[in-house]
Amino acid sequence: MSTTAPPAPLSRRRLLQLGGASATAIALGIDAPAAQAEPLPHREGLFSLGVASGAPRPDGAVLWTRLAPEPLAEDGHADMPLRPVSVRWEVATDEEFGQIAARGTALAQPELAHAVHPRVEGLDPATAHFYRFRVGPQTSPVGRFRTLPAEGTAPDAFSIGVVSCQAWYHGHFTAHRHLAAEEELDLVVFVGDYIYEYGITSANLRRQGAEVGPAHEVETETLEQYRLRYSLFKSDPHLQALHARVPAVAVWDDHEVQNDYAGETSSTGISAEMFVHRIAVAYRAFYENMPLDLTALPEGPDADITAGFDVGSLARISLLDTRQFRDPAPATEEEQQAQERTMLGAEQERWIAERLTDSPATWNVMAHGVVLVPITEDRVDMWDGYPAARRRMLAAMAEADNPVMLTGDIHRHVAAEIPSDPADPGSDPLGVELVCTSVASDGDGAPTDGYTEDWVQHDYVKLYDGRRGYLHVRLSAEEMVSSFWVVDWIEADDTAPKQLRARFTTPAGDPRLIPA
Amino acid sequence: MSPRPAVVTGLAAEPALATITLTWDSLGFDPLIDHYRIYAVEGEAAPARPEESSLLAKTVYPRLVHDGLAPAGETWSYRILAVSDGGTRGEPSAPITAASQPSVTATGVPVATIGEFDGRTLEHRFAPSSYSRIPEEHPEALIEYRDGADEPGTAWPYLLPGPGDAWAGRTAYRARWSLTLEAAPADDHDLAVWLVDTTRLGGILRISANGEHVTDLELPAGATRGSREGDATVPGSTLRRCFFEPAIPAGLLQAGENTIELELAEGGWAAWDAVGLYARG
Numbered sequence: 001m002s003t004t005a006p007p008a009p010l011s012r013r014r015l016l017q018l019g020g021a022s023a024t025a026i027a028l029g030i031d032a033p034a035a036q037a038e039p040l041p042h043r044e045g046l047f048s049l050g051v052a053s054g055a056p057r058p059d060g061a062v063l064w065t066r067l068a069p070e071p072l073a074e075d076g077h078a079d080m081p082l083r084p085v086s087v088r089w090e091v092a093t094d095e096e097f098g099q100i101a102a103r104g105t106a107l108a109q110p111e112l113a114h115a116v117h118p119r120v121e122g123l124d125p126a127t128a129h130f131y132r133f134r135v136g137p138q139t140s141p142v143g144r145f146r147t148l149p150a151e152g153t154a155p156d157a158f159s160i161g162v163v164s165c166q167a168w169y170h171g172h173f174t175a176h177r178h179l180a181a182e183e184e185l186d187l188v189v190f191v192g193d194y195i196y197e198y199g200i201t202s203a204n205l206r207r208q209g210a211e212v213g214p215a216h217e218v219e220t221e222t223l224e225q226y227r228l229r230y231s232l233f234k235s236d237p238h239l240q241a242l243h244a245r246v247p248a249v250a251v252w253d254d255h256e257v258q259n260d261y262a263g264e265t266s267s268t269g270i271s272a273e274m275f276v277h278r279i280a281v282a283y284r285a286f287y288e289n290m291p292l293d294l295t296a297l298p299e300g301p302d303a304d305i306t307a308g309f310d311v312g313s314l315a316r317i318s319l320l321d322t323r324q325f326r327d328p329a330p331a332t333e334e335e336q337q338a339q340e341r342t343m344l345g346a347e348q349e350r351w352i353a354e355r356l357t358d359s360p361a362t363w364n365v366m367a368h369g370v371v372l373v374p375i376t377e378d379r380v381d382m383w384d385g386y387p388a389a390r391r392r393m394l395a396a397m398a399e400a401d402n403p404v405m406l407t408g409d410i411h412r413h414v415a416a417e418i419p420s421d422p423a424d425p426g427s428d429p430l431g432v433e434l435v436c437t438s439v440a441s442d443g444d445g446a447p448t449d450g451y452t453e454d455w456v457q458h459d460y461v462k463l464y465d466g467r468r469g470y471l472h473v474r475l476s477a478e479e480m481v482s483s484f485w486v487v488d489w490i491e492a493d494d495t496a497p498k499q500l501r502a503r504f505t506t507p508a509g510d511p512r513l514i515p516a
Numbered sequence: 517m518s519p520r521p522a523v524v525t526g527l528a529a530e531p532a533l534a535t536i537t538l539t540w541d542s543l544g545f546d547p548l549i550d551h552y553r554i555y556a557v558e559g560e561a562a563p564a565r566p567e568e569s570s571l572l573a574k575t576v577y578p579r580l581v582h583d584g585l586a587p588a589g590e591t592w593s594y595r596i597l598a599v600s601d602g603g604t605r606g607e608p609s610a611p612i613t614a615a616s617q618p619s620v621t622a623t624g625v626p627v628a629t630i631g632e633f634d635g636r637t638l639e640h641r642f643a644p645s646s647y648s649r650i651p652e653e654h655p656e657a658l659i660e661y662r663d664g665a666d667e668p669g670t671a672w673p674y675l676l677p678g679p680g681d682a683w684a685g686r687t688a689y690r691a692r693w694s695l696t697l698e699a700a701p702a703d704d705h706d707l708a709v710w711l712v713d714t715t716r717l718g719g720i721l722r723i724s725a726n727g728e729h730v731t732d733l734e735l736p737a738g739a740t741r742g743s744r745e746g747d748a749t750v751p752g753s754t755l756r757r758c759f760f761e762p763a764i765p766a767g768l769l770q771a772g773e774n775t776i777e778l779e780l781a782e783g784g785w786a787a788w789d790a791v792g793l794y795a796r797g
Contacts, residue, residue: 075603076550082603110602111518111547199752218752222551222576223601268754269716269737274577280545281576284601300545331717 029112030119030294031104040085040136043069047140048078049231050240051133054291056187056247057309058125058148060102063089064291065133065140066115067108071235074215076227082110088134091120095130095142108135113227115288125150143244146186149312154477158311159184161246162367162471164253164408165193165438168233169200171207171490175439175470176238178485178498180245182472186311188246189319191408191436192253192369194290195220195229197282206443206491219258221278226285234289238494243291250290251305251319253369253409257282260381264301265328276301306348308355315475316361316400318352320344320368329380336377336385343389349396356400362508363475364400370409373416373433373461374425376454382409390422394430402508403431404480406473411438411445413471413484414455415463415504415513425458429511432504434482436471444468444489462513463502480506481516518547521598521606529594529614533759535583536614540596542578548601551576555595555608562593562611583757584749587622587633591615620706620761624794627705628663628695630672631790635749635757637712637742640674640788644746647675647785650684657687663695675743675787678780680717690779695793700771703796705764707776709733710789713742713755719783721760725768725776733760735783742787757789764793 040046046067055062065087070079090103101123106116116133123129126149133140149155161179179188197220198204200212212232220226234240242248254260257279260267266275283298286305290296296305308318325345330336344352356364371382372390383390397403398420405418413436417429437445445467455464469486483503487496504513526541543549551574555566563570572594573580582592592615595608621633637643642650650673651657661671676691677684707723707730714735721733738756742748748755764776776793780786 077603112601214751219754222574223548224550224574224599267716268739268741269714269756270577274579277542277549277576277578280548281550284548300548 029106029109029116031106040081042136045069046135046138047133049234050243051131051140051143052243052291053131053143053145053247054249055119055293055307056145056148058150060120060123060147061145061247062117062119062291062293063131063143064115064117066113066289067135068114068231071231072228074224074228076113076224077110078114078231080110080114084109085114085135087116089118089131091123091129091131093127093129097130097132101129113288117292117294119293123147126153126155141244145247148309149314151310151312153312155312155314157184157474157476158314159186160365160473160475161185161188162191162406162408162434162436162473163188163439164191164436165411165441166233166239167193167196167438167441168236169205169207169210170443171440171468172494173236173238173439174487174490174494174496175468175485176236176242177494178487179470179472180238180242184474185246188242188248189367189406190248190250191367191406192251193255193409193441194250194252194286195233196255196441197229197258208492220282223281223285226282227288230285230289248291249307249319250292251321251368252286252323254323256286257323260329261323262326262328263324306351310361311475313360313362314477315363315365316355316359317365317367318355320352320366321348322368322370326386330385336380337387339388341386341388343383343386343393349392353396353399356396356403359400361401362477363402363404363480365404365406367406369407371407371414371433371435372405373418374422375458387422394418394420394422398430402480402511405431405433406471407433407435408438410435411442411466412451412455413437413463413465413469413486413501414461415482415484415502416458417460417462417511417513419460425460429460431511432506432513434471434473437465437467437469437486439468439470440490443491462504465501467501469498469501478508482506482513518600518602518604520604521547521549521600523607524552524596524598524609527594527596527609527612529612531614531616533617533619533761534585534587535581535759536585536592536616538580538582538594538596538612540578540609543598549576550599550601550603552578552596552598554580556582556592558590558592560591560593560613562595562613566595566597566608584635585616587619589616589618589622619708619759620794621708621792623797624706625797627697627793627795629790629792630661630693631668631788633708633710633790633792635712635747635789637674637746637787637789640668640672641670643674645744647743648683650675650677654689657685657689659689659691661691661693663693672788674746675785676778676780677785678719678783680715680719680784684785688779688781690777693776693778693791695774695776697769697771697774701766701769701795704766705769706761706794706796707764708790708792708794709760709778710791711735711758712746712748712787712789713740714738714758714786715740715784717784719786720781721786722779722781723762723776725764726770726774728768730764730768731762732781733762735786740784743785
């Protein structure tokens with residue numbers, strides 16, 4: 001599990017584990033102080049997939065870009081030459097780049113689809129920074145990030161955007177457009193389904209004005225297909241604007257690999273011995289396309305995308321992986337209820353329990369793919385399919401001040417007070433769960449639908465809405481304010497205005513959702 | 517730069533009805549293999565160098581099912597190479613040649629059939645996705661189909677539900693097929709049972725003729741998608757077809773009315789492509 005303590009930008013131990021050729025390639029993608037690469041013949045549009053930052057810390061962040069003059073080239077290499085290219089980066093405290101705070105060089109290599117992930121260090125905490133990349137005469141768009149507050153300090157507030165389920169083909173990323181324009185925004189959390197693996201055909205292409213070629217019509221399986229799928233989704237200008245606006249952290253859910261997969265178990269009957277090959281390329285493409293730290297680089301089909309960091313003494317944030325280590329869907333009621341059944345795996349369970357128990361923070365925020373609170377027993381892909389694991393999770397959460405669970409997956413806005421005893425719906429709440437709706441999946445949507453009653457039958461569920469949108473969470477020492485924004489349409493175009501569907505206040509020390 | 521992928525070794529071919537399944541040794545994860553490229557030419561001679569025009573498929577798995585082969589049988593020769601994460605191609609494997617097994621649907625004389633042997637459920641009742649109608653229309657978990665009187669579109673539901681299907685009452689459904697023979701056959705017949713998909717549970721399809729048990733067909737785990745999609749021949753389809761052609765001993769058949777029963781004794785639904793009884797030609 002990744003720890004709060006920042007590892008060295010390039011852990012020697014980690015590299016030694018990787019073995020010769022890959023270690024060198026990966027190292028240079030992060031830091032290549034004296035990179036010797038042939039200059040690239042002039043190409044327009046190297047930065048067509050935008051820029052991003054992530055893995056924020058008090059002294060820096062990871063920067064990301066992927067060189068892609070032809071992002072939809074079918075071999076996944078975006079028409080880049082199959083050789084390394086030097087990428088210079090610089091970070092400044094002003095938008096004109098007059099006050100340079102750090103600069104460096106990374107090597108974009110074909111092994112990582114010409115993505116670079118330099119880690120910037122040595123910056124001042126709680127400070128706004130601007131960054132950009134250069135290749136030859138070309139300069140990327142400018143991105144922004146704010147370093148986290150120094151350890152032990154207490155910022156006035158910290159604001160988090162939460163998004164999920166961006167089925168590009170179901171509509172426009174209007175939610176991203178509005179979120180990127182939020183005045184108060186320090187971080188965006190992607191809680192899963194950043195891409196979808198399904199073939200894109202006339203049967204599901206609801207994004208009006210969009211067309212895709214035959215290479216997109218089949219379900220993704222090879223590395224080139226996953227790379228191409230990221231390129232397609234990341235070509236959206238609103239998603240790029242959001243990434244340029246704030247640092248991003250991300251966990252995956254199922255569709256980054258395959259619908260409803262669990263551990264090494266495919267949902268379509270592919271044997272584990274075969275399926276691990278697909279997991280390996282899918283996880284790799286996730287790393288290549290996200291602003292992730294080196295700790296998230298997969299080794300074959302194994303990866304560690306868990307991460308944790310503190311926002312001063314205000315909040316401790318923990319990102320959980322609820323896909324890679326889970327048991328398969330239960331075949332019987334008995335199996336569903338088994339005590340040993342796991343969602344996180346033993347090691348991750350211990351890790352999050354320790355983080356919660358040891359936390360000095362006012363707010364303890366966790367983010368992952370699937371809904372925690374009990375809804376119906378047949379929703380076995382959510383924690384409802386893992387009741388014993390949920391009891392252990394709730395027990396761990398009860399050890400921390402003000403636990404907050406951020407999830408997605410269901411394409412609906414839901415807000416719930418988490419009952420401390422799932423067997424007793426009237427028990428005192430121990431924290432709150434905020435479920436963000438999809439950015440695009442399921443198209444336009446409607447406020448209510450055939451599933452509404454399943455959710456609102458529970459008194460502890462305080463909100464249900466089936467439209468597209470995003471969630472904005474503002475944390476301060478006194479309270480958390482959660483705002484659920486929706487848009488009425490996304491299929492026709494990206495012009496829908498945003499509407500505030502609900503806003504709740506949660507006082508520190510009082511885990512309730514009070515309509516604001 | 518990551519190294520060039522190694523040469524694919526361990527290439528083996530398993531011939532079956534209308535398919536040839538190729539397997540080879542995984543090249544592992546370092547370098548990460550983007551995909552394997554399978555080159556195929558019909559006949560027994562593989563070209564010295566693979567040509568892009570003979571690219572049959574790309575797959576991330578060290579396994580490929582070459583399906584959709586003609587029921588009469590086809591012979592193909594294959595070479596495979598790997599492509600790394602950096603886009604570097606390895607040298608092609610040694611070639612291998614294999615012939616698919618001929619199907620009785622090509623070699624036999626049809627006595628009676630239900631549906632077309634075409635990789636699709638679409639001609640059957642309630643296809644491709646109205647499976648919830650099946651328990652409504654067949655509350656006794658029995659499907660009865662009379663050759664010469666019934667049609668697939670009105671009398672043969674596209675799925676046969678099984679005990680693993682909660683939506684169908686967790687019941688072993690039986691499909692009872694009545695057909696008339698003019699005379700008692702002198703030779704054994706063959707029963708072609710082609711499926712477009714099954715569920716992740718797999719199952720047992722129990723075959724009997726005139727009340728006598730013939731065989732239990734062990735259904736492999738499928739993609740669990742044939743309940744919602746009806747065409748396994750669409751490029752990139754994830755449906756998992758399977759084929760069975762067990763013999764029906766001549767002694768179990770008789771002049772006049774015969775009943776062949778197919779019961780899904782264990783597992784989840786089977787999605788029909790077609791069923792046919794064939795005399796040996």
